[in-house]
Amino acid sequence: MTNRTRSETSPSLSRRDVLLAGSGAVATGLAGCLGGATNRADPGGSGDGPVVVASFFSFFDFARKIADGTPVEVRNLIPTGLHGHGWEPNASITRDIIEADAFVHVGPDFQPWADRAIQTLKDDNVDTQLVNVREGVELVDLAASLDPEEEGVGDGRGKDPHFWLDPDRAKQSVDNITEGLVELAPEHESTFRENASTYKSEVLEQIDRDYQSIFDAADRDVVQLAAHNAFQYVGARYGVQMRPLVVNLAASGDVKPSDITEAKRVIDENDIEYIGAGVFETRKPAEQLVAETAVEGYYPVTPYAGVREDWVENNWGYEEIAYQINMPTFEVVLGNRPPEEAGYDGWNEEWRNFQ
Template sequence: MTDTRDPASSPGTTRRRFLAGGSGLAAAGLAGCLGDAAGRGGSDDGPTVVASFFSFYDFARKVAADTPITVRNLVPTGLHGHGWDPDASVTRDIVDADAFVHVGEDFQPWADRAIQTLRDDDVNTQLVNAREGIELVPLAESLDRDEEGVGEGRGNDPHFWLDPRRAKTAVDNIAEGLVELAPEHEDSLRDNAETYKTAVLDRIDADYEAIFDAADRDVVQLAAHNAFQYIADRYGVQMRPLVVNLAASGDVKPSDIIEAKRVIDENDIRYIGAGVFETRRPAKQLLAETSVEAYYPVTPYAGVREDWVENDWGYEEIADKVNMPTFEVVLGNTPPEEAGYDGWNEEWRNFE
């Protein structure tokens, strides 16, 4: 891989010098373990970018399309990006990359630790904060206040990318970082970013607005964690998460089930959403103990299934083929049999 920066002009330590000296990674047993063993993928013709979260990996690869930049997602297929706790080897991949796209502080503790290692050891991997300049909304009053590390000052919801308009700012932030990394491809990078914002994010925004405007009901019950408040805030709907903290691994309390039952009964809810990468036990309990007939998938774009990877699904495809059909169904806009693509209801009704 060719580093596009001039080493003589950089105050930071190059990755190879960093490894030769051992430094902070030596304590983790990683010194001398980089190079091809990192499995970075792509070619050596241009810079490599790694991302700490699927959504921003997808944004970055769309911005970098038709340039020599290689973009990799650090979160393994099938795992949820919030709550994943990798071993120290992930820092090796970040050190070996030319740039690291992350979600900002206090959301992924492992990413925060890796960034601190880079700074402590003066490694010149470029840091790209996708959250820079984005206004976060306050956490819902129902949030479990004992949870740690969930947003700036622990008072704001970090899931901003679910709002397509805020996501556009993240695309801009990523584009700026990639332009700094590969200035000779500035025109392509900026054109790609503008095209993605207009053709994809503006279109998703309009489609969401149409879905929620058409609904007679404004309450959605989710057997999922508290990740959808930006959609609630943007489109004027009440998202009622069953798991009231921000972590997908959060426990469901008896009081959470009781509250969900009340919401279901008072709003005559027949269908609910369930998190794709979360346990289905609470959804099945509500199915057995309430008038709910079925649950359907929702995801905050925090992870991907193997079949999604095989079909090259990104943020756009997941919005179109997973979240939007479910919102249409749970709001009562569309019967399940008519939602989504051909076979959607059969694939996703009470999915395992």
């Protein structure tokens, strides 16, 4: 494992330096409280406690951190290997929600299947508690680069839903989940609130600082992504232009010739050598840009919307994915570090032009 630190910009080891020291043993050790490798939280009790199901990986991960040390069991409804936005499940998922004690969701207009399930709960007077993680979050307007037919979410459906990519905004969703768990299991209120406070201060705020350091150190303020339009909140938070190739809000949709042409222009004008590509999206657009432009390779980015099997095995959550996947890629695509010096030992070999 590499022991490289960011000593040139910081005199002490940050949380990012520690996590980037290794992808396996370190991630597993730090994530020991995250539960088993089946995307379920360790209930910490007899297994007879309340069951909470979540419609999206990021908020499943937040909920299991908040519930750690209580009998509350948290389950992720999104199957391993799938992207949580654009997936359409079968009817068994609605049954899982009906049978659960609480349903953590991302608010209306984001996941149509979740909206339908919520309507079923209301129509049938099912008492599954609903926890809207988006409640009270200030959303930004849809990016100008989006497909004009996209409707977004929020009042007038003109807002970008991907707020959790901003660690500061993500703290509000942690608060919303906490209040939901307190309502569900008030006898464990002190544990929920302590866990939430620790997660916000020791994880989300540190991620925010480390992201800021990456973007502050960059000479370029443009990132080209062969991925869907999910990263506007990163740009808004840290003052960088995120240029997605796929202009849909969900990880779907065709790439038009005009999108490729625009990406080529951005790459040429900004002397871009490396681009980011969505982990759970087709790699064909990235491969095309490598073949047809000066781009030398692509590396992974993800909006924390799904997990791979090896991530589950290593108990990776929002925190580990930030440090092991997104941050090394941003450093490479911004030119802060050569690929050989980014991430954990072997990161470049594992992720360069990944399939």
